[in-house]
Amino acid sequence: MNYSGLSFWERESFMDLDTAIVGGGIVGMSVAASIKDKWPYRKVTVIERSSIPFGASTRNAGFACFGSLTEIISDIDLMGAEKARELLFSRWLGLKITRERLKSYDIGFEEYGGFEIVEPSLASSIDRIGEINNLVEDFIPNYIQLLHASDQPALCLNSSQQLVSMAQEGQIDTGKLLQSLHRYCTSIGIEFLCGLEVKGFSMSSGKSAIQVLDSSRGEMEMKARQIIICTNAFSKKLLPSVKLNPGRGQVLVTKQIDGLQFRGNLHIDEGFYYLRNVGNRILFGGGRNLAFEKESTTRFDINNEIQDVLENLLPRVLLLKSAPEIEMRWSGIMAFGESKMPIIRLPDDGPLIATKMSGMGIALAGHIGEVVADILEEKGL
DSSP, X not given: OOOTTOOHHHHHHHSEEEEEEEOOSHHHHHXXXXXXHHOTTSOEEEEESSSSOOTTTTTSOOEEOOOOXXXXXXXXXXXXXXXXHHHHHHHHHHHHHHHHHTTTSOOOOBOOOEEEEEOGGGGGGGGGHHHHHHHHTTTSTTOEEEEEGGGOGGGOOOTTOEEEEETTOEEOOHHHHHHHHHHHHHHTXXXXXXXXXXXXXXXXXXXXXXXXXXXXXXXXXEEEEEEEEOOGGGGXXXXXXXXOEEEEEEEEEEOOOTTOOOOSXXXXXXXXXXXXXXXXXXXXXXXXXXXXXXXXXSOOOOOHHHHXXXXXXXXXXXXXXXXXXXXXXXXXEEEEOSSSOOEEEOOTTSOEEEEOOTTOHHHHHHHHHHHHHHHHHHTTO
Protein backbone atom coordinates (compact mmCIF):
# COMPACT_ATOMS: atom_id res chain seq x y z
CA MET A 1 0.00 0.00 0.00
CA ASN A 2 1.33 3.40 -0.94
CA TYR A 3 1.76 5.82 1.96
CA SER A 4 4.02 8.19 0.01
CA GLY A 5 4.55 11.54 1.71
CA LEU A 6 3.40 10.38 5.15
CA SER A 7 5.46 10.12 8.28
CA PHE A 8 5.61 6.89 10.22
CA TRP A 9 3.46 8.46 12.95
CA GLU A 10 0.81 9.62 10.50
CA ARG A 11 0.64 6.22 8.88
CA GLU A 12 0.37 4.30 12.12
CA SER A 13 -2.05 6.60 13.97
CA PHE A 14 -4.28 8.14 11.31
CA MET A 15 -4.27 6.03 8.15
CA ASP A 16 -4.82 2.54 9.55
CA LEU A 17 -8.41 2.35 10.79
CA ASP A 18 -10.71 -0.27 12.23
CA THR A 19 -14.28 0.98 11.69
CA ALA A 20 -14.57 3.96 9.34
CA ILE A 21 -17.81 5.93 9.13
CA VAL A 22 -17.97 8.03 5.97
CA GLY A 23 -20.12 11.09 6.69
CA GLY A 24 -20.09 13.12 9.89
CA GLY A 25 -23.69 14.28 9.97
CA ILE A 26 -26.48 13.29 12.35
CA VAL A 27 -26.75 9.76 10.98
CA GLY A 28 -23.00 9.17 10.69
CA MET A 29 -22.32 10.28 14.25
CA SER A 30 -25.30 8.29 15.55
CA VAL A 31 -24.00 5.15 13.82
CA ALA A 32 -20.55 5.77 15.29
CA ALA A 33 -22.04 6.26 18.77
CA SER A 34 -24.09 3.06 18.62
CA ILE A 35 -21.08 1.01 17.52
CA LYS A 36 -18.83 2.50 20.21
CA ASP A 37 -21.51 2.05 22.87
CA LYS A 38 -21.78 -1.64 21.95
CA TRP A 39 -18.02 -2.23 21.55
CA PRO A 40 -16.10 0.34 23.65
CA TYR A 41 -12.75 -1.22 22.68
CA ARG A 42 -13.24 -0.61 18.95
CA LYS A 43 -11.43 2.15 17.16
CA VAL A 44 -14.25 4.06 15.47
CA THR A 45 -13.37 6.93 13.15
CA VAL A 46 -15.71 9.37 11.42
CA ILE A 47 -14.45 10.79 8.12
CA GLU A 48 -16.07 14.09 7.14
CA ARG A 49 -15.28 16.10 4.01
CA SER A 50 -15.97 19.50 5.59
CA SER A 51 -14.89 21.34 8.71
CA ILE A 52 -18.51 21.02 9.86
CA PRO A 53 -21.08 18.57 8.45
CA PHE A 54 -23.55 19.92 5.95
CA GLY A 55 -25.90 18.45 3.36
CA ALA A 56 -29.04 18.15 5.45
CA SER A 57 -27.60 17.84 8.96
CA THR A 58 -26.90 21.53 9.61
CA ARG A 59 -29.28 22.95 7.01
CA ASN A 60 -32.63 21.44 8.03
CA ALA A 61 -35.59 22.98 9.84
CA GLY A 62 -34.97 21.28 13.18
CA PHE A 63 -38.29 19.42 13.37
CA ALA A 64 -38.46 16.61 15.93
CA CYS A 65 -41.50 15.06 14.31
CA PHE A 66 -42.88 11.74 13.11
CA GLY A 67 -45.25 12.68 10.26
CA SER A 68 -48.36 14.78 9.76
CA LEU A 69 -51.87 13.46 9.02
CA THR A 70 -51.84 13.95 5.25
CA GLU A 71 -48.21 12.81 4.99
CA ILE A 72 -48.95 9.58 6.85
CA ILE A 73 -52.00 8.91 4.70
CA SER A 74 -49.89 9.42 1.58
CA ASP A 75 -47.33 6.94 2.95
CA ILE A 76 -50.03 4.37 3.75
CA ASP A 77 -51.46 4.66 0.27
CA LEU A 78 -47.98 4.23 -1.23
CA MET A 79 -46.39 1.62 1.07
CA GLY A 80 -49.28 0.03 2.93
CA ALA A 81 -50.22 0.39 6.59
CA GLU A 82 -47.64 -2.09 7.92
CA LYS A 83 -44.65 -0.36 6.31
CA ALA A 84 -45.96 3.09 7.23
CA ARG A 85 -46.32 1.99 10.85
CA GLU A 86 -42.78 0.58 10.82
CA LEU A 87 -41.47 3.89 9.54
CA LEU A 88 -43.38 5.91 12.14
CA PHE A 89 -42.10 3.64 14.91
CA SER A 90 -38.53 4.03 13.66
CA ARG A 91 -38.86 7.82 13.80
CA TRP A 92 -40.40 7.76 17.28
CA LEU A 93 -37.80 5.30 18.61
CA GLY A 94 -34.92 7.13 16.92
CA LEU A 95 -35.80 10.43 18.55
CA LYS A 96 -36.21 8.68 21.91
CA ILE A 97 -32.73 7.14 21.58
CA THR A 98 -31.14 10.45 20.60
CA ARG A 99 -32.76 12.35 23.45
CA GLU A 100 -31.76 9.68 25.96
CA ARG A 101 -28.19 9.56 24.62
CA LEU A 102 -27.84 13.33 24.86
CA LYS A 103 -29.87 13.87 28.04
CA SER A 104 -26.90 15.58 29.70
CA TYR A 105 -26.46 17.98 26.77
CA ASP A 106 -28.40 21.01 25.55
CA ILE A 107 -29.94 20.19 22.17
CA GLY A 108 -32.52 22.96 22.32
CA PHE A 109 -35.47 20.55 22.47
CA GLU A 110 -38.87 22.18 22.93
CA GLU A 111 -42.06 20.11 22.99
CA TYR A 112 -44.35 22.81 21.66
CA GLY A 113 -46.37 20.35 19.60
CA GLY A 114 -47.20 20.40 15.91
CA PHE A 115 -50.15 21.39 13.76
CA GLU A 116 -51.26 20.78 10.22
CA ILE A 117 -53.47 22.92 8.03
CA VAL A 118 -55.75 20.50 6.20
CA GLU A 119 -56.44 22.09 2.85
CA PRO A 120 -59.96 21.73 1.37
CA SER A 121 -58.57 19.45 -1.35
CA LEU A 122 -57.39 17.05 1.38
CA ALA A 123 -60.45 17.38 3.63
CA SER A 124 -61.23 13.66 3.33
CA SER A 125 -58.09 13.06 5.41
CA ILE A 126 -60.06 14.08 8.50
CA ASP A 127 -62.11 10.91 8.17
CA ARG A 128 -58.95 8.82 8.62
CA ILE A 129 -57.74 10.30 11.93
CA GLY A 130 -59.07 7.27 13.82
CA GLU A 131 -57.26 4.91 11.44
CA ILE A 132 -53.95 6.70 12.00
CA ASN A 133 -54.37 6.88 15.77
CA ASN A 134 -55.13 3.15 15.94
CA LEU A 135 -52.02 2.47 13.88
CA VAL A 136 -49.68 4.15 16.38
CA GLU A 137 -51.65 3.86 19.62
CA ASP A 138 -49.12 1.59 21.35
CA PHE A 139 -46.24 4.09 21.03
CA ILE A 140 -47.83 7.51 20.33
CA PRO A 141 -51.22 7.46 22.08
CA ASN A 142 -53.86 9.96 20.96
CA TYR A 143 -51.46 11.20 18.31
CA ILE A 144 -53.66 13.30 16.03
CA GLN A 145 -56.47 15.51 17.32
CA LEU A 146 -58.98 17.59 15.39
CA LEU A 147 -58.91 21.37 16.00
CA HIS A 148 -60.26 24.55 14.52
CA ALA A 149 -58.04 27.58 14.03
CA SER A 150 -60.66 29.76 15.69
CA ASP A 151 -60.01 27.88 18.94
CA GLN A 152 -56.26 28.59 18.77
CA PRO A 153 -55.84 32.39 18.50
CA ALA A 154 -52.18 32.25 19.57
CA LEU A 155 -51.38 30.38 16.36
CA CYS A 156 -52.21 33.50 14.32
CA LEU A 157 -53.92 31.42 11.64
CA ASN A 158 -56.95 32.10 9.47
CA SER A 159 -59.92 31.24 11.71
CA SER A 160 -61.69 29.38 8.91
CA GLN A 161 -58.88 26.85 8.46
CA GLN A 162 -59.25 23.24 9.52
CA LEU A 163 -56.42 22.07 11.76
CA VAL A 164 -55.17 18.89 13.34
CA SER A 165 -52.63 18.78 16.16
CA MET A 166 -49.80 16.39 17.02
CA ALA A 167 -49.03 17.24 20.65
CA GLN A 168 -45.98 14.97 20.90
CA GLU A 169 -44.04 16.84 18.23
CA GLY A 170 -41.10 19.02 19.18
CA GLN A 171 -38.34 21.22 17.90
CA ILE A 172 -34.57 20.86 18.08
CA ASP A 173 -31.82 23.41 17.66
CA THR A 174 -29.94 21.69 14.85
CA GLY A 175 -26.64 23.40 15.61
CA LYS A 176 -26.78 22.44 19.29
CA LEU A 177 -27.78 18.89 18.35
CA LEU A 178 -24.74 18.46 16.09
CA GLN A 179 -22.40 20.01 18.65
CA SER A 180 -23.80 17.83 21.44
CA LEU A 181 -23.61 14.67 19.37
CA HIS A 182 -20.01 15.49 18.49
CA ARG A 183 -19.16 16.08 22.16
CA TYR A 184 -20.78 12.80 23.12
CA CYS A 185 -18.86 10.93 20.43
CA THR A 186 -15.51 12.38 21.45
CA SER A 187 -16.28 11.69 25.13
CA ILE A 188 -16.54 7.95 24.44
CA GLY A 189 -13.40 7.87 22.29
CA ILE A 190 -14.67 8.25 18.73
CA GLU A 191 -12.12 9.97 16.49
CA PHE A 192 -12.87 12.47 13.74
CA LEU A 193 -10.94 13.18 10.56
CA CYS A 194 -12.42 16.32 8.99
CA GLY A 195 -11.49 17.93 5.69
CA LEU A 196 -11.10 14.56 3.94
CA GLU A 197 -13.36 13.78 1.01
CA VAL A 198 -13.72 10.08 0.29
CA LYS A 199 -13.39 9.56 -3.47
CA GLY A 200 -13.63 5.77 -3.61
CA PHE A 201 -12.73 2.47 -2.00
CA SER A 202 -11.46 -0.99 -2.87
CA MET A 203 -12.99 -3.80 -0.85
CA SER A 204 -10.97 -6.80 0.29
CA SER A 205 -11.37 -9.64 2.77
CA GLY A 206 -8.85 -8.06 5.13
CA LYS A 207 -8.57 -4.32 5.32
CA SER A 208 -10.15 -2.34 2.50
CA ALA A 209 -8.56 0.71 0.88
CA ILE A 210 -10.20 4.13 1.06
CA GLN A 211 -9.12 6.81 -1.39
CA VAL A 212 -9.41 10.29 0.12
CA LEU A 213 -8.69 13.82 -1.03
CA ASP A 214 -7.13 16.18 1.49
CA SER A 215 -7.50 19.80 0.37
CA SER A 216 -4.05 20.57 1.80
CA ARG A 217 -2.12 17.43 0.90
CA GLY A 218 -3.84 15.97 -2.14
CA GLU A 219 -4.81 12.35 -2.67
CA MET A 220 -4.05 9.76 -0.01
CA GLU A 221 -5.03 6.19 0.75
CA MET A 222 -6.28 4.87 4.06
CA LYS A 223 -7.28 1.38 5.08
CA ALA A 224 -10.10 0.11 7.28
CA ARG A 225 -11.46 -3.21 8.40
CA GLN A 226 -15.05 -1.98 8.15
CA ILE A 227 -16.47 0.86 6.02
CA ILE A 228 -19.94 2.31 6.60
CA ILE A 229 -21.36 4.89 4.19
CA CYS A 230 -23.62 7.53 5.80
CA THR A 231 -23.60 10.28 3.18
CA ASN A 232 -27.36 10.44 2.46
CA ALA A 233 -28.02 12.36 -0.79
CA PHE A 234 -24.34 12.23 -1.75
CA SER A 235 -24.13 8.43 -1.55
CA LYS A 236 -24.45 7.97 -5.31
CA LYS A 237 -21.02 9.55 -5.77
CA LEU A 238 -19.54 6.52 -4.01
CA LEU A 239 -22.24 3.96 -4.84
CA PRO A 240 -23.76 4.81 -8.24
CA SER A 241 -26.22 1.91 -8.09
CA VAL A 242 -27.93 3.00 -4.87
CA LYS A 243 -31.56 3.87 -5.54
CA LEU A 244 -32.07 7.41 -4.32
CA ASN A 245 -32.46 10.91 -5.66
CA PRO A 246 -31.33 14.15 -4.05
CA GLY A 247 -34.01 16.63 -3.09
CA ARG A 248 -33.15 20.23 -2.32
CA GLY A 249 -35.14 22.07 0.32
CA GLN A 250 -35.44 25.86 0.26
CA VAL A 251 -35.58 27.64 3.62
CA LEU A 252 -35.91 31.21 4.84
CA VAL A 253 -35.88 32.70 8.32
CA THR A 254 -37.25 36.07 9.37
CA LYS A 255 -35.82 38.76 11.56
CA GLN A 256 -37.10 38.96 15.13
CA ILE A 257 -40.86 39.55 15.25
CA ASP A 258 -42.00 41.65 18.20
CA GLY A 259 -44.82 40.02 20.14
CA LEU A 260 -44.78 36.77 18.19
CA GLN A 261 -47.13 34.33 19.94
CA PHE A 262 -46.85 31.37 17.59
CA ARG A 263 -44.99 28.43 19.09
CA GLY A 264 -44.71 25.03 17.47
CA ASN A 265 -44.43 23.32 14.11
CA LEU A 266 -46.84 23.79 11.23
CA HIS A 267 -47.21 21.38 8.30
CA ILE A 268 -48.97 22.17 5.03
CA ASP A 269 -49.72 20.08 1.92
CA GLU A 270 -48.47 16.60 2.93
CA GLY A 271 -45.39 18.16 4.55
CA PHE A 272 -44.15 19.85 1.37
CA TYR A 273 -44.32 23.13 3.30
CA TYR A 274 -43.17 23.44 6.90
CA LEU A 275 -43.02 26.32 9.36
CA ARG A 276 -41.84 26.76 12.93
CA ASN A 277 -40.80 29.44 15.35
CA VAL A 278 -37.14 29.86 16.21
CA GLY A 279 -37.50 31.96 19.33
CA ASN A 280 -39.28 35.04 18.01
CA ARG A 281 -38.32 34.35 14.42
CA ILE A 282 -40.22 32.25 11.89
CA LEU A 283 -38.51 29.60 9.79
CA PHE A 284 -40.43 28.65 6.64
CA GLY A 285 -39.33 26.06 4.11
CA GLY A 286 -40.42 23.71 1.38
CA GLY A 287 -41.91 24.09 -2.07
CA ARG A 288 -39.86 21.27 -3.57
CA ASN A 289 -43.05 19.96 -5.18
CA LEU A 290 -43.21 23.10 -7.33
CA ALA A 291 -40.13 22.01 -9.28
CA PHE A 292 -39.25 18.37 -8.55
CA GLU A 293 -36.85 18.01 -11.46
CA LYS A 294 -34.97 21.26 -10.82
CA GLU A 295 -34.75 20.56 -7.09
CA SER A 296 -33.39 17.03 -7.63
CA THR A 297 -29.81 18.24 -7.29
CA THR A 298 -26.87 18.29 -4.89
CA ARG A 299 -26.10 21.95 -5.63
CA PHE A 300 -26.57 24.29 -2.66
CA ASP A 301 -28.22 27.02 -4.69
CA ILE A 302 -31.15 29.29 -3.96
CA ASN A 303 -34.20 28.79 -6.17
CA ASN A 304 -35.53 32.33 -6.42
CA GLU A 305 -38.93 31.24 -7.72
CA ILE A 306 -39.56 28.96 -4.75
CA GLN A 307 -38.13 31.50 -2.32
CA ASP A 308 -40.58 34.07 -3.72
CA VAL A 309 -43.46 31.63 -3.19
CA LEU A 310 -42.38 31.06 0.40
CA GLU A 311 -42.03 34.78 1.11
CA ASN A 312 -45.42 35.59 -0.44
CA LEU A 313 -47.15 32.66 1.25
CA LEU A 314 -45.84 33.35 4.75
CA PRO A 315 -48.05 36.38 5.57
CA ARG A 316 -51.07 34.47 4.24
CA VAL A 317 -50.36 31.52 6.53
CA LEU A 318 -49.54 33.49 9.67
CA LEU A 319 -51.75 36.53 10.18
CA LEU A 320 -49.21 38.91 11.68
CA LYS A 321 -49.54 42.67 12.14
CA SER A 322 -47.18 43.25 9.23
CA ALA A 323 -45.24 41.16 6.76
CA PRO A 324 -42.03 39.98 8.47
CA GLU A 325 -38.61 40.92 7.11
CA ILE A 326 -36.47 38.08 5.81
CA GLU A 327 -33.04 37.78 7.43
CA MET A 328 -31.55 34.67 5.80
CA ARG A 329 -32.16 32.17 3.00
CA TRP A 330 -30.45 28.85 2.33
CA SER A 331 -30.95 25.38 0.93
CA GLY A 332 -30.22 21.88 2.18
CA ILE A 333 -29.94 18.58 0.34
CA MET A 334 -32.05 15.58 1.36
CA ALA A 335 -32.36 12.09 -0.15
CA PHE A 336 -35.56 10.46 -1.41
CA GLY A 337 -36.59 7.37 -3.33
CA GLU A 338 -39.58 5.31 -4.37
CA SER A 339 -40.64 5.02 -0.73
CA LYS A 340 -39.58 6.79 2.44
CA MET A 341 -38.02 3.69 4.01
CA PRO A 342 -34.31 4.24 4.71
CA ILE A 343 -31.73 2.15 2.89
CA ILE A 344 -29.73 0.03 5.35
CA ARG A 345 -27.92 -2.92 3.85
CA LEU A 346 -24.67 -4.83 3.71
CA PRO A 347 -23.97 -6.13 0.19
CA ASP A 348 -21.63 -9.05 -0.36
CA ASP A 349 -19.16 -6.98 -2.37
CA GLY A 350 -19.39 -3.52 -0.85
CA PRO A 351 -19.50 -1.46 2.33
CA LEU A 352 -22.42 -1.30 4.71
CA ILE A 353 -24.67 1.61 3.75
CA ALA A 354 -27.15 3.60 5.85
CA THR A 355 -28.73 6.32 3.75
CA LYS A 356 -31.90 7.92 2.30
CA MET A 357 -33.58 9.53 5.31
CA SER A 358 -36.34 11.21 3.24
CA GLY A 359 -36.08 14.45 5.20
CA MET A 360 -36.44 12.72 8.58
CA GLY A 361 -32.81 12.28 9.63
CA ILE A 362 -33.26 13.98 13.01
CA ALA A 363 -35.95 11.51 14.02
CA LEU A 364 -34.45 8.41 12.40
CA ALA A 365 -30.74 8.77 13.25
CA GLY A 366 -30.76 7.21 16.72
CA HIS A 367 -32.61 4.12 15.50
CA ILE A 368 -30.49 3.82 12.35
CA GLY A 369 -27.37 3.69 14.52
CA GLU A 370 -28.77 0.79 16.55
CA VAL A 371 -29.83 -1.11 13.43
CA VAL A 372 -26.34 -0.79 11.93
CA ALA A 373 -24.70 -1.96 15.16
CA ASP A 374 -27.08 -4.94 15.26
CA ILE A 375 -26.17 -5.88 11.67
CA LEU A 376 -22.47 -5.83 12.52
CA GLU A 377 -23.11 -8.01 15.57
CA GLU A 378 -25.28 -10.45 13.63
CA LYS A 379 -22.65 -10.81 10.89
CA GLY A 380 -19.81 -11.12 13.37
CA LEU A 381 -18.16 -7.96 12.09
